[in-house]
Amino acid sequence: MEALEAIRARRSVRSYTDQPVDDRDLNELLRLALMAPTGGMAQAWSLLVVREPTHRAALADIVIEGGGHYFASVRPAQPDHSPEQHAQWGQDYANEVLGSYRHVPLWILGLVVPRDVFPPEDRDKEALADEMSVAFAMENLFVAARAKGLGTVPTVFHWYNEGALRDLVGLPQEIRIPVITPLGYPTEFPVGLPPRLAEIRRPWRTLVHDDTWGNTRA
Numbered sequence: 001m002e003a004l005e006a007i008r009a010r011r012s013v014r015s016y017t018d019q020p021v022d023d024r025d026l027n028e029l030l031r032l033a034l035m036a037p038t039g040g041m042a043q044a045w046s047l048l049v050v051r052e053p054t055h056r057a058a059l060a061d062i063v064i065e066g067g068g069h070y071f072a073s074v075r076p077a078q079p080d081h082s083p084e085q086h087a088q089w090g091q092d093y094a095n096e097v098l099g100s101y102r103h104v105p106l107w108i109l110g111l112v113v114p115r116d117v118f119p120p121e122d123r124d125k126e127a128l129a130d131e132m133s134v135a136f137a138m139e140n141l142f143v144a145a146r147a148k149g150l151g152t153v154p155t156v157f158h159w160y161n162e163g164a165l166r167d168l169v170g171l172p173q174e175i176r177i178p179v180i181t182p183l184g185y186p187t188e189f190p191v192g193l194p195p196r197l198a199e200i201r202r203p204w205r206t207l208v209h210d211d212t213w214g215n216t217r218a
Ligand SMILES: Cc1cc2nc3c(=O)[nH]c(=O)nc-3n(C[C@H](O)[C@H](O)[C@H](O)COP(=O)(O)O)c2cc1C
Pocket: 010, 011, 012, 013, 014, 153, 154, 155, 156, 157, 158, 193, 197
């Protein structure tokens, strides 16, 4: 699949088969990811591939549990639910919609490895540059994966369960995990957005301004 078509066809995939990913495909995707722009050529990044079966099972549990916290925090509780019942609803819902993460053949962690090249007073700017660079690398990977018929989804559910993930992969304290993704063959590739999301997709012309703020193409 060509790059432009892969950009159009990429969708977040949350349902996977356990079909393994070929090593050559994986290596190519990792290499393409790390061809992304990197602020100041700092390469303040690493990709950590989790494939060992007990590790990836543990990682799936960490993500699903984090997803439960996320859903419970952003979705309103039913009026008759106690906070405990709402938290339980979040976990049940995460298990339902993310349960197939337990079959994913591998995960890729997009890591920030600070190089400390900015002066100390500008470390917040450096952090932003580093996180953007990792995001660009992951987007390269998402698009290239789609071109190969592989699914991904930018995932931050581990933010709600980060200590467990850090322990699992033995991460030194200074290294950050802004984003992770499963990588595998989807049960099917979503076409278009689900209706709930399609409804709120803003027409692109309303998001493009010419010359001055407010002068949109809408
Ligand atoms: C910064 C960021 C964080 C995201 N985190 C999650 C996540 O934790 N779990 C998830 O299922 N999807 C996550 N997504 C995927 C979005 O929900 C998805 O991109 C959006 O709904 C549009 O759908 P599409 O990717 O199929 O176009 C994230 C996307 C971005 C850009």
